[in-house]
């Protein structure tokens with residue numbers, strides 16, 4: 001965790017000197033929300049955009065961007081070992097093979113195995129791979145989750161209904177403006193019986209954050 005905390009501090013310091021593409025100010029969801037609302041009413045007032053256009057963009061972000069993109073990436077990794085290797089080595093490059101934009105975010109993908117479990121947090125604010133998972137859930141942004149999942153990950157996961165055996169190692173990954181983590185879950189037991197489209201539907205946002213497991217109930 002120390003390394004990532006250091007990342008945050010570096011970013012904060014840099015922000016004083018120049019515009020950082022992923023400053024934490026811009027990442028604060030509440031701040032972003034109020035700024036977005038202000039911008040929206042201004043644009044509507046000036047007649048630059050219509051409410052229909054705004055609704056369309058919101059719909060795109062909520063329904064189509066995420067977490068569908070992440071689910072497609074996960075599903076391909078399950079069926080294509082070479083892609084999985086590329087994904088775990090250099091996620092940005094591997095995800096660029098898809099037809100959606102990852103933007104300027106740097107993403108790193110960590111793989112669950114039967115004996116290891118990964119869970120993602122942003123301890124400082126709410127850094128999140130938006131291009132893959134869409135909008136972050138409210139609990140992800142809560143101070144309770146952000147502080148507790150680091151200190152007592154098993155207890156927090158248990159509250160999500162995920163009770164891990166004591167022999168499963170838990171790794172907590174602290175996302176930052178520099179790198180945003182996504183979990184590659186274990187496939188469900190019946191992976192071989194399902195078509196790709198069906199598999200995509202089975203990959204949940206929570207599994208890609210790491211508060212749920214799809215395969216081997218532990």
Ligand code: FE
Nearest residue numbers: 122125126127
């Ligand atoms: Fe953050």
